[in-house]
Amino acid sequence: MTEHPDWAYAAALSQVPGCGTTTAFRLLVLREPREAYERAVAEAASQGAPVNDDAVSVMRERCEELGIGVAWVRGPGFPLVIAASPGPCGVFFFRGDLECLAGRRVGIVGTRTPTPSGVYTAREIGEDLSRTGVHVVSGLAQGIDGAAHDGVRAAREAPTAPGRAIAVVGSGLDVVYPRTNAALWEWVAHHGLLISEHPPGAAAEPHHFPRRNRLIAALSEVVVVVESRESGGSMSTVRQAIERQRDVLAVPGSPRVVSAAGTNLLIQQGCGAVTCAADILSVLALDHRHIDAVSRDERTAPDPRDVVVLEACSHGPVTLDQLMIATGRTLADLALALGRLEATGWVVEEAGWWEALLLRRGRHADESIS
């Protein structure tokens, strides 16, 4: 029988029938990977679920071919934060740089169906955190998750931004899910760290995501919920974070917006409210003075004629009808104003609903509450 490196045994362990996360953790924490694997195989055989003899070499070839690394609990570079109870993790697959886990880490999560302003907020926070050297942990889902990492990508276009993207996903690292984030997925694998507990080829099953969420919670020092419904994946991440004594912060939203109901509920229950990256940095006790908000807003000031229209869209999404009634302007006039505002980035439109993007950055230093 050929000898395989330790990591190959650790990787193959995740595919032995009947050997779940907890069993794998227990085996690996006490034994060398090869011994742990052989015990698990013997146990499986006694239950009548024999394992192929070449499972280890198949797994080894697969990982080498795809450039996927394996970290196990007693192996090099394994982050001990995820080996703690509850729900310890004994082995995971990764692409990218494990060094990312050494820095300060903030989790950003939220709904898959956010409002445009939620998307912009997540992107901005991701971008600003990256600029100040904080890594962003997220799940690469549609909506808020993707937007946060998109922000990190935007920041890292300038090579001075040291904060990187760490993504924990619920499928094998060669199974891109969701497809819409395929480009971001590859970008994270090349410039950050992509983590999965599932072996290559595993599909994105619904029951994988609560497990994925527990890793996001465990890997983050604080978890920021940008926009969330009252139930859903983000709220499960929040529960996991609380179980692990991680701080949870939430971005407040309008009470009229269903997709911000969860975050508003969290704030009501006493969780900290944040509106920008500077707030998060203060929770991490990091210097936030040089996040100067307004000076980095590259938008040209709105045309004075358009301020009334901008104001009318700043209380949440409105239709053209409502704008016409609110401002008393003609459609042609309104169309001109909205066109100018959209071109300069002050409003966005989706399915006929217009919404203002007023606070693109955090508070100005002078405006902070004394």
Added chain:
Amino acid sequence: MFASINSSTLFGIEGAPVSVEVHIGAGLPGFSVVGLPDEACREARDRVRAALLSSGFEWPNRRITVNLAPSDRRKGGSGLDLALAIGILVAQGKIEQVATDGIGFVAELGLDGSLKHVPGTAPLVAAMRDLHVVVASAAGGDALVAAPRRVAVADALGDVVLGLQRIVDWREPDVDVAVEEVAATVDMGDVRGQPVARRAAEVAAAGGHNLLLVGGPGGGKTMLAERIAGLLPPLDGHDALTATMIRSAAGQRLGGLMRLPPFRAPHHSVSMIAMVGGGSGVVRPGEVSLAHGGVLFLDEVGEFAPSVLDALRQPLESGEIRLARSGVTITLPARFLLVGATNPCPCGGGAPGSCVCNDSARQRYLRRLSGPLLDRFDLRVAVAATSPADLVDTGPAESTAEMRSRVDAARCIADARQGKSNARLSIAELDEHAPLSVGARALLLTELEAGRLTGRGYHRVRRVARTLGDLAGDRSGTVCVDHVREAIALRARLGGAR
């Protein structure tokens, strides 16, 4: 022993003359019909026999052969019943052949000898241009629309025979068929507090632009759509006749010539045949043809079968639908204004962020809406429910008549310039009839480069901007920047693209 009687049969929405030849001769008693009859034609034997007997005539116990000439085209329907009965009487010598010369017969027979209305009476009568035509009393109105001075009506087979024997005079239809100009019961004045949707309706009517209304339940999408037909110009002579023939061929009774643009709103469970027309043997016009010259309204457009929506492509592009069946290809007119309404997502949605659907349902819904279907709408407008204050406080809004006068003026300008509506301008014609001003060109370029406008959206926006210019009475020839802006605002971003 031989008779030849004039009648006609329906192909699509046009009638074609048929002569019903009856031969009674020696042989085993029997009755056969040749000349490609359909089931209804073949069943005529039993109806005709019963009708003749109950009207007090004899049924010849001899060999009866009926030929429907020309014998190479399929004939359908029960409109040949009366001609058949008269043919048998002529062949028996009860009526002279000369008495039937110059007269056509279109009616179905009841077993008691009564005459009944047949679908498509108007085109059937129109097919017999040089003849006088006898129809059932109930069908008098339909027949008069097609042939004002050559129609006689009768209630029963016995009356027809008496007429032919010159014992009684022919009766003229006693219906009054003036032009059907019933005042529309719905008016734009009823739509309160939705200035953008109203404007979109006006633009749609003026330029012939297809309109998509997006919004949750209770937003008044259906109410608005019903009123758009009233904004369209009345059908002109040719179109009115076509629309009338279509309605008659679909089996509807007519009160006169149809001048009002029709409004059709098929349910989303509509089948392909019901939508585009067709059927085996007799081809019947579908919803697209019934909406000819008017509005076809598809509520919950995402719920229609994808194949049905796909079939709309040809009529939307060419204004007609070609139905190919074995042996015959029929072209039916189908030029309509398409008005669609849809919820933004299965739960009815509302403002972004207020939807409670799960992701997969949302994705599925968006996929059905996306792509080729969305591309067919020039105007896409979000419609939200009017606030109670607006509903109660605002007086009646501008009426249909006021809006129609602007629509008519805009249509006149477009007609004088290019002889067709703006929505039907090809890309080459756009450059000729709707050149962009310098500012408008720069604006469109910026929007395209910033990714806020797609290539398809570009041409649609240009057509709508042309219509906005026409509505404003702009005769400068070029399309100005303000109108392009407004056209962009009337094209809501859906699925990320505008």
